[in-house]
Amino acid sequence: MKKSRVHDCAIVSAERSLRELLEAGVTNRVLRKERLAGSIILFELENPLVARSAKAGQFVVVRPNRYGERIPLTISDTDPGRGTITIIFQIVGRTTMELGRIEEGQCVPDVCGPLGRPSEIERYGTTLSVGGGVGIAFLRPTTKALKRAGNEVITIIGAREKNLLILEDEMRDLSDELFVTTDDGSYGRKGFVSDVVRDLLKAGEGEAPAEPGSAGASPSRRRRIDIVFAIGPMPMMRAVAEVTRPFGVKTIVSLDPIMIDGTGMCGGCRVSVGGKTQFTCVDGPDFDAHEVDWDELATRKSFYAAEERAARELLPEESK
Amino acid sequence: MSRIKEREPMPQQPPAERIKNFFEVALGYTEEQAIAEAKRCLHCKEKPCIAGCPVIIDIPEFVGLVAEGKFLEAAAVLKRDNSLPAICGRVCPQEEQCEKTCLLSKTGQPIAIGRLERYVADYEALHADATPLGRDLKSRPNSSPRPNGSHERPKGPSLARFGVAVVGSGPAGLTVAGDLAKMGYSVTIFEALHDTGGVLRYGIPEFRLPRDILDREIDYVKSLGVKVVKNVIIGKTVTIPELLSGGFEAVFVGTGAGAPMMMNLPGENLNGVLSGNEWLTRINLMRANRFPEYGTPLKVPKKAAVIGGGNTAMDCARTALRVGAEEVTIVYRRSRVEMPARLEEVENAEAEGVIFKLLMNPTRFLGDGNGRLVGMECIRMELGEPDDSGRRRPVPVAGSEFVMDVDTAIIAIGQTPTPLIRTTTDGLQVTKWGGIIIDEKTGMTSIPGLFAGGDAVTGAATVITAMGAGRTAAMGIDRYLREKHGLPIEDGEPETGGQLGAAMDKELVRFYRDRWKEAAELQAEERKKLSIDERMARLAVLFDFARSVSEGGPRKGNEEITRRWMRLKELACESP
Numbered sequence: 079m080k081k082s083r084v085h086d087c088a089i090v091s092a093e094r095s096l097r098e099l100l101e102a103g104v105t106n107r108v109l110r111k112e113r114l115a116g117s118i119i120l121f122e123l124e125n126p127l128v129a130r131s132a133k134a135g136q137f138v139v140v141r142p143n144r145y146g147e148r149i150p151l152t153i154s155d156t157d158p159g160r161g162t163i164t165i166i167f168q169i170v171g172r173t174t175m176e177l178g179r180i181e182e183g184q185c186v187p188d189v190c191g192p193l194g195r196p197s198e199i200e201r202y203g204t205t206l207s208v209g210g211g212v213g214i215a216f217l218r219p220t221t222k223a224l225k226r227a228g229n230e231v232i233t234i235i236g237a238r239e240k241n242l243l244i245l246e247d248e249m250r251d252l253s254d255e256l257f258v259t260t261d262d263g264s265y266g267r268k269g270f271v272s273d274v275v276r277d278l279l280k281a282g283e284g285e286a287p288a289e290p291g292s293a294g295a296s297p298s299r300r301r302r303i304d305i306v307f308a309i310g311p312m313p314m315m316r317a318v319a320e321v322t323r324p325f326g327v328k329t330i331v332s333l334d335p336i337m338i339d340g341t342g343m344c345g346g347c348r349v350s351v352g353g354k355t356q357f358t359c360v361d362g363p364d365f366d367a368h369e370v371d372w373d374e375l376a377t378r379k380s381f382y383a384a385e386e387r388a389a390r391e392l393l394p395e396e397s398k
Numbered sequence: 399m400s401r402i403k404e405r406e407p408m409p410q411q412p413p414a415e416r417i418k419n420f421f422e423v424a425l426g427y428t429e430e431q432a433i434a435e436a437k438r439c440l441h442c443k444e445k446p447c448i449a450g451c452p453v454i455i456d457i458p459e460f461v462g463l464v465a466e467g468k469f470l471e472a473a474a475v476l477k478r479d480n481s482l483p484a485i486c487g488r489v490c491p492q493e494e495q496c497e498k499t500c501l502l503s504k505t506g507q508p509i510a511i512g513r514l515e516r517y518v519a520d521y522e523a524l525h526a527d528a529t530p531l532g533r534d535l536k537s538r539p540n541s542s543p544r545p546n547g548s549h550e551r552p553k554g555p556s557l558a559r560f561g562v563a564v565v566g567s568g569p570a571g572l573t574v575a576g577d578l579a580k581m582g583y584s585v586t587i588f589e590a591l592h593d594t595g596g597v598l599r600y601g602i603p604e605f606r607l608p609r610d611i612l613d614r615e616i617d618y619v620k621s622l623g624v625k626v627v628k629n630v631i632i633g634k635t636v637t638i639p640e641l642l643s644g645g646f647e648a649v650f651v652g653t654g655a656g657a658p659m660m661m662n663l664p665g666e667n668l669n670g671v672l673s674g675n676e677w678l679t680r681i682n683l684m685r686a687n688r689f690p691e692y693g694t695p696l697k698v699p700k701k702a703a704v705i706g707g708g709n710t711a712m713d714c715a716r717t718a719l720r721v722g723a724e725e726v727t728i729v730y731r732r733s734r735v736e737m738p739a740r741l742e743e744v745e746n747a748e749a750e751g752v753i754f755k756l757l758m759n760p761t762r763f764l765g766d767g768n769g770r771l772v773g774m775e776c777i778r779m780e781l782g783e784p785d786d787s788g789r790r791r792p793v794p795v796a797g798s799e800f801v802m803d804v805d806t807a808i809i810a811i812g813q814t815p816t817p818l819i820r821t822t823t824d825g826l827q828v829t830k831w832g833g834i835i836i837d838e839k840t841g842m843t844s845i846p847g848l849f850a851g852g853d854a855v856t857g858a859a860t861v862i863t864a865m866g867a868g869r870t871a872a873m874g875i876d877r878y879l880r881e882k883h884g885l886p887i888e889d890g891e892p893e894t895g896g897q898l899g900a901a902m903d904k905e906l907v908r909f910y911r912d913r914w915k916e917a918a919e920l921q922a923e924e925r926k927k928l929s930i931d932e933r934m935a936r937l938a939v940l941f942d943f944a945r946s947v948s949e950g951g952p953r954k955g956n957e958e959i960t961r962r963w964m965r966l967k968e969l970a971c972e973s974p
Contacts, residue, residue, distance in 0.1 A: 095644060095645045096636065096640060096641075096644030096645055097561055097644055097645025097646055098645070100563075100586065100588070100627060100630070100636065100641075100644075101561070101586050101625055101627070103627045103628075103630075104629075127630060127635050127636065128635060131634070131635055131636065141592055142693075145685075145691065145692045145693055146692075146693045147684070147693035147694045148592070148684070148694075172690075172693055173693055176693070187592070188592040188628070188629050189629060190590060190591075190592070190629040190630070190631060190635075191631070191634065191635065192634055192635070193631070193634060338676060338679055338680065338684065338694070339590075339591060339600075339679060339683075341590050341591075341631060341656070341816070341818070342656065342657055342816050342817075342818070343600075343656040343657065343658070343675050343679065343816070344658070344672075344673060344675050344676035344679050344680075345658050345660065345672070345673040345675065345676055346672065346673075346676045348660075348666075348667050349667075350667060355660065355662070355666065355667060360816075360817075360818075373769075374667055374769065377669060377768070377769030378667065378669060378769070381669040381697070382695045382697070385689065385690075385695035385696075385697075386695070388690060389689075389690050389693070389695070392690055
C-alpha cells in the first residue's frame with residue numbers, strides 16, 4: 079500500500095485523550111479510494127476509534143446513505159497511528175454500488191465496529207490461508223496475525239481471471255509461500271483454490287508437524303498443515319471445507335449471512351453450527367467449516383434475492 | 399351515575415382506515431377536551447398519582463394548569479421531572495401507574511393523565527418549538543438549560559469539567575443524560591446504531607410513537623448540551639474500563655434488553671421465521687416497508703403468525719397488517735387475562751382485525767423443501783398451577799397438534815440484555831439471566847463510578863420504568879461525583895426540585911412565552927418553503943381522511959375527528 083497519496087488531514091490519535099477522541103466522534107472520511115480490480119474498491123477511512131480496537135477477523139457495519147441498507151464488511155487493514163481503517167468491497171448490488179459512489183474526500187455516513195469476535199490467532203505451526211475473490215481482502219489481517227504469531231504461513235489466493243486478482247504482492251509479503259489460481263488459467267494455476275488445498279494436504283499427509291520456528295520450510299518438503307483459514311464466496315469456502323474434511327484438518331471460515339444491526343439484536347444472521355443456532359454477528363463470523371450447515375446458509379442468504387434483483391434493476395444504467 | 403363526569407374519550411382513527419397507514423391511532427385531545435378532562439381533577443390532598451409516577455412528576459400541578467388553559471406553564475412542570483413527556487404521554491402504561499393510584503380510579507374513571515401529558519407536550523412543541531429554544535441555549539457558553547445566566551447555580555464550582563458517558567440512547571440513557579445536563583455535567587451519549595432512541599426507534603412503531611415526536615424529544619435533550627455519538631458500540635469500539643480510565647468520571651449503562659429470545663424449535667431457521675426484533679427493526683429503523691425507496695428489503699406476508707402476548711407481539715402484528723399482510727394471527731400459550739400487553743394495545747389489535755389464537759403454542763415450523771416456511775405446527779394448551787410469575791402455567795394437551803398455514807412467523811416471546819457489556823467488563827456483577835446488579839437507591843453497579851438502569855438491569859420492561867431508573871441513576875451519579883470531589887451535597891433533588899427549580903421554571907416559562915411569537919413566525923417561514931406539491935400531498939392525505947370519516951356516518955367521536963382534521967387542513971391551506 080502506498081501511503082504517499084494520503085491526505086495530510088489524518089488524525090494523529092495518540093495526541094488526544096480517549097475522552098476527547100470519543101467526544102469528537104468520527105468522520106469516516108475517505109482518505110484514499112482505489113479501484114483494485116474490476117469492481118473491487120478500496121477505501122481508507124478516517125476512523126481512529128475502530129482503528130485502535132479492531133483485531134483480525136472483525137468487521138464493520140456500513141450504511142452508504144440515509145436510505146441505505148446496513149451491510150457487514152470485513153476490516154481489511156488498520157493503521158492505529160494514522161487513525162484509519164481499510165475496507166475493500168466488490169460492487170455486487172445496490173448497497174455496494176451506492177458505497178462505491180462515495181469519492182475521496184467525502185465521508186461514509188455510518189461505520190460501526192469493530193464487530194464480531196476476532197479470529198483465534200495462536201501459534202498453530204503451519205497454517206494455510208485460502209482466499210477467493212474479494213475474500214482475499216478479508217484474509218489479509220488474519221494472515222498477517224498468523225505470521226506475527228510465529229506460524230509458518232502458506233497462502234493460496236484465487237480469482238475468476240487475472241484482472242480480478244487483488245492484493246497479490248501484499249499476500250506474498252505476508253506469507254512464507256504463495257500459490258495463485260485463476261478459474262480460466264489466465265494467471266497462476268488454472269483451477270480453483272480448493273484444488274491446491276487438496277494437493278498440499280495430500281503432500282503433507284503423514285509428515286511430522288513443523289518444528290517450532292522453522293518458518294520458510296522449503297516447498298519441496300511438505301509440512302503437515304495444522305489449520306486452514308478460508309475466506310471467500312460461500313461456494314468456495316464450502317468446497318474448501320469438503321476438501322479438508324477427510325483429512326481432519328481444522329478449517330475456519332468467515333461467514334457473511336444477511337445481517338441488519340450486526341450487534342446481536344435481530345437474529346437475521348442465524349446459522350446452524352454443529353446443530354446449534356448461532357448469531358454470526360456476535361458468535362462469529364469465524365466458525366468451524368466442518369460444523370456449518372451450508373445448505374441452510376445458502377437458502378437463508380438467497381431469501382431476498384428477488385428483491386435484490388429488483389433493486390438492481392432500478393439503478394441508473396451507467397452504474398450497473 | 400354519580401356527579402363525577404366521565405373521562406373525555408380519545409379521538410381515534412377508525413380501524414379500517416388506520417390499518418392502511420402508519421399515522422397515529424390516537425389523534426390526541428382537542429383544547430376543549432384537555433381543559434374539560436383536567437377540570438375533572440379533584441385536587442385531593444393526598445396526591446396519590448405522584449406516588450404512582452416513576453419519575454415523580456407533580457401531576458396535580460400540571461393538571462391544574464391545563465384546567466386554566468396555561469399549557470406552556472404545564473409543560474414547564476412536566477419538563478422539570480421528565481425530559482420526554484410527549485413519549486411518556488403516548489407509551490406509558492398509565493393504567494398501571496398514576497391513573498391506577500388516582501382517587502377517581504375507584505369510579506373506573508381516573509383522570510386521563512397520560513392523554514393530558516401528551517396534549518401539553520404536543521402543544522408546547524407546536525407553540526414554543528424546541529428548535530429556537532435549543533438554538534438559543536446552544537449559543538450559551540455552558541450549554542445550560544437555563545434560559546438566562548441569572549439562575550446559574552451561584553455558588554460552587556462548575557460541574558462541566560466532569561464528563562459522564564451514557565451508553566445507549568434509549569429511554570433510560572436519554573433521561574440520565576437530560577437530568578445530568580440540567581445539573582451542569584458534560585454528558586456524551588454513545589449509540590451503537592446509526593440513529594438515536596434505542597427501543598423507541600427500532601422497537602415501537604410509528605403509529606404508536608410518531609418519528610417527528612421522537613426526534614423532537616431527542617432534540618430537546620441535545621439542546622440541553624448533551625453530545626450524541628452514533629455508531630459507537632461500547633464493549634467493542636471501546637470498553638467500559640477504557641471509558642472509566644480514559645477521562646470519563648462516571649459511566650451509565652442503559653443498553654436495554656436487545657437480544658431476542660428464540661424458541662429453539664425444529665425449523666426455526668427456515669426463511670420466513672424471524673424474531674420480533676428483526677421484523678420491527680427492518681420496518682421501524684430501516685423502513686423496509688418503503689423498499690425500494692429505502693435499501694432494506696421486506697417480504698410482505700400473506701398469512702403471518704406472531705408468537706407472544708406482550709406489547710412487542712401486538713406491535714409486530716399491527717405492523718404486519720399495515721405493510722399489507724392479508725391475515726395476521728397472534729398465537730399465545732396462555733389465555734387473554736395473562737397477556738402481558740397493555741389492554742389498550744390488545745383492544746387496538748383486535749379492532750384492527752388481528753386474530754387471536756389463545757392457549758396454543760408452536761411445536762415446529764414446516765418448510766416447503768426449499769427452506770421456505772409454509773406452516774406452523776401448534777399444540778393446544780390448558781392452564782395448570784400458578785408458576786413463579788404467579789400466572790397459571792400453560793400445559794400442552796397431548797395429541798392436540800394441528801397445523802396453521804403461514805408464510806411468516808414472527809417470534810416475539812421476549813428479549814434479554816445483550817451480553818456485550820458484562821463480557822467486556824471485569825468485576826461487573828450480574829444476575830444469572832444476565833441483568834446487571836445495582837444498588838436500587840443510587841443505580842451504582844459493583845464497580846465504583848459505573849451505573850446502570852432500565853432493561854439492562856430489569857430485563858424487558860417499560861419505557862417509563864427505564865426513565866425512572868435513569869432518574870435515580872442521575873441523582874446517584876451526582877452524589878457520587880460530589881462525594882468523590884468533595885463538593886457540597888444538597889439534600890433531596892439537588893438541581894431539579896425545590897425552590898431553585900421553581901424559580902427556574904418561572905424563568906423557563908417566561909422564556910417560552912417570548913419564543914412563542916418567534917416560533918410562530920418561524921413556522922410561517924417554514925410553510926412558505928414547502929413547495930405547492932408538498933402542500934398538496936399533505937392536503938390530499940388530510941382530505942382523504944376527513945372524507946372517509948364523514949362518509950362513515952356521524953358516529954360518536956367522528957365529528958370531533960373530522961373537525962380536528964379540517965382544522966389541520968386549514969392550517970395547511972393557509973396562504974403564505
